[in-house]
Amino acid sequence: MQYREYINERVYSLYWNDDLNCATTSLLIFSEIFHINLNSQILDAAIGMPGAGRYGAQCGLVAGALMFIGIQGKEKGLEPEDIVKKCNNFAKGFEDEFGCLNCRDLRPEGFKPDNPPHLCEEITKKAISFTLKYLDFKILLPLQPRRGGCLGKHGRLHMCW
Numbered sequence: 001m002q003y004r005e006y007i008n009e010r011v012y013s014l015y016w017n018d019d020l021n022c023a024t025t026s027l028l029i030f031s032e033i034f035h036i037n038l039n040s041q042i043l044d045a046a047i048g049m050p051g052a053g054r055y056g057a058q059c060g061l062v063a064g065a066l067m068f069i070g071i072q073g074k075e076k077g078l079e080p081e082d083i084v085k086k087c088n089n090f091a092k093g094f095e096d097e098f099g100c101l102n103c104r105d106l107r108p109e110g111f112k113p114d115n116p117p118h119l120c121e122e123i124t125k126k127a128i129s130f131t132l133k134y135l136d137f138k139i140l141l142p143l144q145p146r147r148g149g150c151l152g153k154h155g156r157l158h159m160c161w
Contacts, residue, residue, distance in 0.1 A: 003033065007128050015118040022124050023049035023060030023067075029128055030068040036075060042067070054111055056104030061120070061127040062094055065134075072135065090134055097130055098123070 007029060014025040023046040031038045046067070050060030066087050073083035095101055104110055108119045 003132060004129065006033075007125055007132075011121060011124050011128065015121055015124075019117075021046070021050045021060055022120050022127075023064035025124060026061055026064035026128050026131070027068055030064075030072075030131070033132070034072060036071060038071075042071075051103030051107070051111070054103075056102060056107075056111060058101055059103040059106050059127075061106075061124060061131075062091065062101050065090060065094070065127070065131045068131075069135070090131070093134055094127070094130065098127070 010029050010032070011025060014020045014028060020028070024043055027038060027042065027046055030036075046060070046064060049058075049063040051057055069086050069090060070083050073086060078086075091101060098106060100106060106120070106123060108123075109115050
């Protein structure tokens, strides 16, 4: 895949330099690749997504992808029912590929107080690549993804472009 190196680099940077979670990281990478602006409310909404606030429920990689499918679907003029079908198909495909949708099962060590940071770096790379293959909106991906500075001086999220 033409984006493998880009995904690896961006996941590493967004995790280790910006300390972002998996849902926010995936949303930002999708927005960069597809050149879609995300407003700060979307990024704010992603703060508690991973595992439903670390409860261990739906994985933030699933939640971020589902959000982006809705964003991209509306951008491309899809009807709500078509977006719902795409989300359903995505969830089924993700479960087939990764075994489940739950963070507590996908996260390498589950949730323990002494977990090191960013345990999900590798699965994040795989899930983002999987999602890019899934997105079938009949568009040509740009040759060069667009990077945005999505964190301000004080760590506050803002518009990406």
